[in-house]
Amino acid sequence: MPTELALQALTMAVWRRRPKAGLILHSDQGTQFTSGDWQAFLSEHGIVCSMSRRGNCHDNAVAESFFQLLKRERIRRKIYLTRELARSDVFDYIEMFYNQKRRHGASGGMAPVEYERQFRVSGVEGV
Numbered sequence: 001m002p003t004e005l006a007l008q009a010l011t012m013a014v015w016r017r018r019p020k021a022g023l024i025l026h027s028d029q030g031t032q033f034t035s036g037d038w039q040a041f042l043s044e045h046g047i048v049c050s051m052s053r054r055g056n057c058h059d060n061a062v063a064e065s066f067f068q069l070l071k072r073e074r075i076r077r078k079i080y081l082t083r084e085l086a087r088s089d090v091f092d093y094i095e096m097f098y099n100q101k102r103r104h105g106a107s108g109g110m111a112p113v114e115y116e117r118q119f120r121v122s123g124v125e126g127v
Contacts, residue, residue: 003032007041014045021046028052028060069098 010025025047027033033051042049052059074093080086099112107115 001030001032003035003037006032007037010038010041014047019045019047022048024048024050026050026052026060026063029054066098070094 023046025042027050029051032038033049039049041047070090070093074089078089080089101111103109103111104115110118
């Protein structure tokens with residue numbers, strides 16, 4: 001994954017979510033996340049960089065779990081005729097289903113949007 005693609009995704013997330021300074025962003029040690037451009041963006045936006053140990057997928061278990069679900073629930077056995085169709089389908093899965101409707105056991109059966117809403121209302125930070 002090129003640094004530019006990762007930065008575009010992060011830029012969109014920062015623009016949409018407007019996180020407070022001190023947000024911790026966890027990643028692996030891929031070249032896109034160790035690049036000067038990535039690190040400069042984090043610094044400019046008050047985002048704290050956290051990286052997993054090299055070669056240890058357990059440090060990034062949440063992301064690994066998400067991608068496993070994405071593959072199992074949406075992508076498996078599909079053939080996309082264009083990159084745009086794939087992008088659109090993955091966007092739909094994340095924004096219209098996973099974040100809005102998919103219930104998670106670790107959050108008491110709430111969808112991610114509802115879980116975040118609950119903590120924003122209660123004033124608890126770090127979610």
